[in-house]
Amino acid sequence: MYLFNTQTGQTEPFSAPDGKVGIYVCGVTPYDTTHVGHAFTFLTFDILVRYLRYIDYTVTYVQNVTDIDDDILRKAKEVGLSWEELGRRETDKFRRDMRDLNALEFDHYTLATDHVPDMVAMIEQLIANGLAYVANGSVYFSVAKDPEFGKLSHIPRDQMLPIANERGNLPDDPNKRDPLDFVLWQAATPGEPTWDSPWGPGRPGWHIECSAMSTRYLGPTIDIHGGGADLVFPHHECEIAQTEGATGQKPFARYWMHAGMVRYLGEKMSKSLGNLVLVHDALGDYSADVLRLYLFSHHYRAAWEYREDEVDEWSTLAADLREAIDIPSYGIEQEVDVSVFRERFFNAMDDDLDTPTAIEALREISQSILEAPEEDDARDAQETLKELAGLLGLTLAD
Secondary structure (H helix, E strand, O other), rough: OOEEEEOEEEEEOOOOOOEEEEEEEEEOOOOOOEHHHHHHHHHHHHHHHHHHHHOOOEEEEEEEEEEOOHHHHHHHHHOOOOOEEEEHHHHHHHHHHHHHOOOOOOEEEEEEOOOHHHHHHHHHHHOOOEEEEEEEEEEEEHHHHHHOOOOOOOOOHHHHHHHHHHOOOOOOOOOOOOOOEEEEEEOOOOOOOEEEOOOOOEEHHHHHHHHHHHHHHOOOOOEEEEHHHHHHHHHHHHHHHHHHHHHOOOOOEEEEEEEOOOOOOOEOOOOOOOOEEEHHHHHHOOOOOHHHHHHOOOOOOEEEEHHHHOOHHHHHHHHHHHHHHHHEEOOOOOOOOOOHHHHHHHHHHHHOOHHOOOOOOOOOHHHHHOOOOOOEHHHHHHHHHHHHHHHOOOOOOO
């Protein structure tokens, strides 16, 4: 099996010599869930986990919830809820939406607020290692102390700051030694929730949350770290710097996988822009199978535009797949041979999860069954279709 590694920019053979694979995927910030862009990212890793388990890897699948964040605090004030109530409500929505999309359960589904002591311990280690500094009750990572900073995104240092500023960095923070330094611990602000720490009351920064939770459940080096492509910089770049800086273990992740951004009405689908297609609404019109077929008619690394008029086209294939497994096929003549399409399916999946080609292989299997003479035996072909469809998370249910 080959996977594209963001850090090296190459498609590389994947292996885990001990047969065990730890996967950490950055999850939602629960204040306005769940849109189709979320679904594309998280179902990508759902398919990856299914496939790795099928080819006999033992997978531990971890996803987090960033349940304390500036956006949650802002949104909670807007809707008149406590930040805890908003987080619980939106997290429940997300989990329900993912179940409705036939997604696998996570082995560990971790809340940031349950792991603050782990974050504090990691920050203390970074300070002890000379990579972080305390200023007026806040703690910052010193980017200048890490000569490898940028090795994931490969963004030139002079181009980093504008991108970081667009994604939550506060360059004018007077406590910073360098505008690119990022916060590990944020000193208490009146009216905001706080936790105790050696530097006074406050709350953790965004990046440290994932470092603490991933290493807690998967150790200092994890096999696959994933998320949306918008997290490459600064979030995942900062994760590498602080995790390797705290643990002394390199690499932090052996493979970095990122799903492409989904656009809608000409812009990246995002909560901040408000151009969302919510999964709950889409499932009112289409089955989970139809949505999965449409989403993964695009390669997971592609950036693409969601169009309602295109979703309908995949209803026909979903119906054909269902009909192909339901049609009576107990003939006594020759068996329907779909081995060439089965091989095509697995070759596609081994090639960096080439789901568009894998879906076409399913189409060809279904057509072979539907077009076979009545006297032919298609039972093995039907079992193959169900087996391979399941690897894409399809239920083939009406």
